[in-house]
Amino acid sequence: MWHFYPDHYMFSYQLNRILTQSHFGGGEFNECIEAASKITPGDFESFNKGWAFAGNQALQMAEEATAKGYSITARQAYLRASNYLRTSEFFLKPDDPRKVPGYLKATEAFQKGAYQLPNPPRFVSIPFEGSEITGYFLQPANAKENQPLMIMFGGLDSTAEELYFGPWQKMQERGISLLMLDGPGQGASLRLRHMLTRYDYEVPATAAFDWAVANLPVDPKRIGIIAVSMGGYMAARAAAFEKRFKVCCIWGAVWSYYDIWKNRPDNHPLASIMMHITGSANMTEAREKLKNFTLEGVADKISMPAFISHGEDDKQNFVENAYKLYDALQCEKHINIVPKESTGSSHCHIDNFNKINPMFDWLQTVL
Template sequence: MQSNVPLTPFIIITVIAIAVISAGCTAPVPEPQVSPSMTPLPSQACDCPQLVFSDPEFAFELQRTLAAAYSGEADIGECLATASRIREGDFESWYTEWKKTADHFRHAGDASLAAGHNVSAREAYYRAATYYRTAEFFLHGNPSDPRIVDTWLDSRNAFRDALALDTVPYEIVAIPYGNTTLPGYFYKVDNSGIPRRLLIVQTGFDGCQEELHPYAMEGIRRGYNVLTFEGPGQGEVIRVQHIPFRADWENVIIPVVDYAAGRPDVRRDSITLWGISLGGYLAPRGAAYEPRIRALVADAGTYDIGQNLLEGMKRSGGPAANMTERELQEWLKSDPASFNSAIREMMAADTGTRWMNEQ
């Protein structure tokens, strides 16, 4: 049931983080190849460097994986070497090559652990977790593909093996939610049980909470306990429980805060919610109905998702090229069959549109 708690004042901090990563290779990178089924658009708007790939979506996801190098959960050389083996725009090639790299570091971690080299094992497991997660990213065109859950589990298991070798105290938690639970990690500054400020971090449209580990560690270093979780439509909740997204995100946030506020190591007067990517849209909705949230970070990155879709349709040419957003809405209402046909044409020509609709 939707809460009727009125909107209360809180701090809204909008963070726009743009990470530009540049690197050189001593060996030549093979010329990108285009899958026969893909016809690149003549002009692509891309707000990220075209590193290795000319395909904007592949370039962006490579950049996203490279960003994990900051926390030691990826390596720039390993990422570039993997990317150089991938066929441009080919989802299967993406999966195969990242899976090979992930398997390599999974085995390296196991070997290090068996030899008593716990630090090396931990580092290898964190990188394996990142690379498995990257491998799985473009598999969702067929929701019944068993590799989706298998590879996600490989990523989560590697991550948890790394956590077990790390020095930061943590708990794997289950947050009551309706007739089920939401998965979470509760990271602690220490095991003293002293009530501390709490940072709740949530992911967005396509992320898993294990990817939030570096964010959590930034909170720990600043004296916050940190709770990450996955809600409907995210991570384990969609892959295993098959619970889709919901618009009334307050009915997700309120149970999460209920759980957090019930812990003796949380200061109930100092709870911050940080929503990343689509979470930057969902978190403000949740916070509007939850007065116990005293600060909000709306880290969406994209200001207007609808405008992005409109620009993609215009780039694709055809009947949408010169339409306004209102005209597109009218087209969808009056002739959904032809509208959907146009979307399918876009999916064939634009990797990003294909991924967004398949996800």
């Protein structure tokens, strides 16, 4: 992975994340470099301000284009603005007064752009345990009834809107519909409804499956589950207990989330996010809760075909997670390990989304 900041992996990773999403409308290379150049490595305040600057600049472009009636330019700028603003909110503490307004501003920009697409997404609300799970339903252009569908959750830090930049384009080109959601501990579910993450992710996944069958033009026998990063645990857990899924796609494997966090320092850059999603006062409490987030005794219950894609140079969820999960699977199984000498070998292939293509090519075949 390219390190724009040689001595700061996490800030470099976030830049690579948005540069890769730029190929799918989530940014523009030189706007990203300009924002990154305003940031002091390790300084979270400058991180917020650098990306907020880029977001507000793109938002101004969008609004000026809208006023002149240039809808295509406006749409593109709104989508870039949404992703820059999402990034600016990323490291803000849960009690920072800018966090929720920043999230809402990013979401509003995404919707202003996405709803102007020739084939726009549909906002969805799924009733769930007295509240709701929200997200978007997208169909390939000229889709027919009874399309195959993938239900997708993000990871520790994802929002449903972010899943548009890459995953959706790869699915629509292969004739697959997508239901991208903010599950418990993610996006709107966390920030607006205070819905914490949970180890039994089959519960929200089953709710999404049932709602999709009842409300969407999809084939109930061709619905799969996919998730990314921490979602590698979520997708596997959901597939183990919701047998109706046709396939399970694991975009970055997790065997035990407790093992991943047990030796990380309490001041890890992602620690505040971990405490937020688990509702913990400190990392000791969070780690205790994470002991339930394991695929030990769970992975062998997955019965449908499964595909794991992982980078060998993943410095967040080490590649051993992928091999351990693969060995435990008793179903039809496939694995794609991107070697560390190659681009795309970092966490969730964030430095080259093309390296996830074997998973999507397989998905096109089986669905």
